[in-house]
Amino acid sequence: MSSDDGNIFEDRTEESGDLIAASSALLTLLLSTCSVEKFMSELATLAADVVVPAASCGITARSNGHPVTVATSDPRAAQVDEVQYGENEGPCLETLNTGAVMDVPDLTAEARWPRYRPHALQQGVRSSLSIPLTVGETTVGALNLYGFTERAFAAAARAHLETFAGQATTALALLMRNIEQEERSGQLERALTSRSTIDQAIGVLMEQQHCTAEAAFQLLRTHSQNNNIKLRELAADIIERTAGRATTPGGRFATPVHAGKGSPRAGR
Numbered sequence: 001m002s003s004d005d006g007n008i009f010e011d012r013t014e015e016s017g018d019l020i021a022a023s024s025a026l027l028t029l030l031l032s033t034c035s036v037e038k039f040m041s042e043l044a045t046l047a048a049d050v051v052v053p054a055a056s057c058g059i060t061a062r063s064n065g066h067p068v069t070v071a072t073s074d075p076r077a078a079q080v081d082e083v084q085y086g087e088n089e090g091p092c093l094e095t096l097n098t099g100a101v102m103d104v105p106d107l108t109a110e111a112r113w114p115r116y117r118p119h120a121l122q123q124g125v126r127s128s129l130s131i132p133l134t135v136g137e138t139t140v141g142a143l144n145l146y147g148f149t150e151r152a153f154a155a156a157a158r159a160h161l162e163t164f165a166g167q168a169t170t171a172l173a174l175l176m177r178n179i180e181q182e183e184r185s186g187q188l189e190r191a192l193t194s195r196s197t198i199d200q201a202i203g204v205l206m207e208q209q210h211c212t213a214e215a216a217f218q219l220l221r222t223h224s225q226n227n228n229i230k231l232r233e234l235a236a237d238i239i240e241r242t243a244g245r246a247t248t249p250g251g252r253f254a255t256p257v258h259a260g261k262g263s264p265r266a267g268r
Contacts, residue, residue, distance in 0.1 A: 022046045022164055030171040037191035039175055040071040043168055047143055048073035050164050051157045056080070056148075059133070060092045061141040063192055067096060070141070070191050075202060075213040078195075080123050080146055087115040095130035095142040102130040103158065106150045120146075129153040131165040135173045143168070194232035201235035204242050 029042050040059055048057040058077035061070045069081040084090030090113050091102035104110055105127050110117055120128075125146045133141040143165050147153060153161065198220070205216035224231045 018050050018052060018160070022050045023167055026164070026167055026171055030175060033175075036175065037071075037194065039172065040191060043143075043172075044071040044073045044077075047145065047161065047164060047168070048077075050160050051145070051147075051153065053149075053152075055152060056146040058092070058144045058146075059141055060096055060144060062096070067093060068192055069195065071195070075199075075217045076123055077144065077146055078199070079213070080120055080125055081144060083119040083123075084113075084116050087113075087119070089113045090116040090120075091128055091130040092142045092144040095132050095144075096139060099132045099134060099139040101132065101162070102128070103153065104128045105153070108150070124148050126150045127152045129158060129161060131162060133165065133169050133172060135169065140172070194235075197232055197239065198235045201238040204238055 025046055026043070029039060029046075033039055033042075044057045044059050048054050054073075056077035057073040058069050058081040059071045060067050060081060062068070067085050069078050072078045072081070081092060084093050091104055094100065094102045107117060107121060107126055107128065126149055127147040129145045129147075131143045131145075132139045133143055143161075145153060145161060198217075201220060202213055202216045205211070205219055206213060209216065209219065211219075220231060220234060223229070224234050227234075
């Protein structure tokens with residue numbers, strides 16, 4: 001075997017390892033949570049890491065008949081999703097409406113969705129892959145992957161992502177089967193509320209720290225992980241203090257604009 005052949009096999013092993021790790025993490029998540037909100041949030045992050053380099057991922061579902069993003073791996077995915085909702089066109093909506101996979105290898109050469117396309121290109125998107133999440137015969141959501149190079153989801157990457165999406169759909173079906181309808185609806189509503197709260201907190205930090213949405217999101221996430229605080233609770237604390245209202249007992253964020261150990265500005 002030549003050294004070149006060896007490199008090929010090493011690359012394939014690395015790609016398979018990403019899928020194996022994500023699948024293992026998905027199983028652990030299913031066994032450890034009864035929350036649709038947490039499952040969707042972690043699912044977006046896991047899916048983004050299935051490919052190398054990592055993509056941005058958003059999960060689209062319907063709420064009161066309207067498409068909404070219930071979880072994202074980063075703010076850019078949410079922004080690209082929102083463009084599609086606003087323009088009422090785009091690959092994630094096609095997948096949600098038809099249940100078909102939408103593969104966009106080169107957005108610069110794409111003729112579909114003329115209102116969506118320039119906005120996505122402005123966000124740096126060069127390729128995308130939207131995969132249906134189907135429970136039974138119903139498409140309950142769309143897993144949207146956004147790549148920042150052309151053909152980011154070539155044959156091997158697409159195969160891995162479709163395999164992972166199938167596993168995720170099965171896990172989601174099992175999770176939903178074990179949750180009462182009323183509780184499931186309430187958790188989805190809280191997930192949407194949490195997404196809105198987090199987005200507002202990102203806006204506050206962007207203004208205070210003079211940084212991008214991606215940097216603000218990373219500050220929130222790092223502080224949340226380092227201090228074992230749920231992301232939505234941390235975001236609510238920031239909004240409450242910015243609005244001048246009293247926070248909950250044991251407030252975690254007395255001076256969010258000051259840098260220091262454990263504060264969102266630290267590590268900027």
